[in-house]
Amino acid sequence: INSDGTEVYTASYGGDWLFKLILQSNSIEETTLDADYSQDKTDTMGRLNPVQCVSVQDSLLLISCEGGIWNTEYIPGQIQLWNTNNMTRIDTWQFDLESKPWHIINSPNSNRVYIALKGEFDYEESPNSDGVACLSYDENSLHFEWLTHSNEFKRLHGIDISDDGNKLYVSGRIDGKLHVLDAPTGDILQSIYLGP
Secondary structure: OOOOOEEEEEEEEEOEEEEEEOOOOOEEEEOOOHHHHHHOHHHOOOOOEEEEEEEEEEEEEEEOOOOOEEEEEOOEEEEEEOOOOOOOOEEEEEEOOOEEEEEEEEEEOOOEEEEOOOOOOOOOOOOOEEEEEEEOOOOOOEEEEEEEOOOOOEEEEEEEEEEOOOEEEEEEEOOOOOEEEEEEOOEEEEEEEEEO
């Protein structure tokens, strides 16, 4: 939802489409996240697999895309930066294929976004696939800030940030832990076991 509540954005996980719902006029604008492929909303492409949209400024939207294997093509996980005024993609930051960007949260006081990287189930084969990443953004591009991996992380999922923008809270789907990180640096402050 944008800052004044007049627009809602959603992306379809199985179809790689982005929709803007304009509440006052009860209208919908739509575009594909991958213009080289699907132009038909009934086509379930599943190449990019968008997970979450976050409106960070009145005309900027960030979208986390899990990626994966599509047919025989390897699609890396990515974060896309969009201009919502004209529904165009501005920039894309690609992660490793195995990282699988999942939920994202924007900072309440800086132009940063934080991403929970879900990673792979096979930790012995892909030990550093899951983690937490930070990107900064402006109206023209995305910039890498930091990436934190840990043996404590197992299939990261949800992510949130403190009101002052200093601490990140990331949940592990498999490890039963809540991980607390320093938002400016990515340092792990604490891993709290919540239960199985």
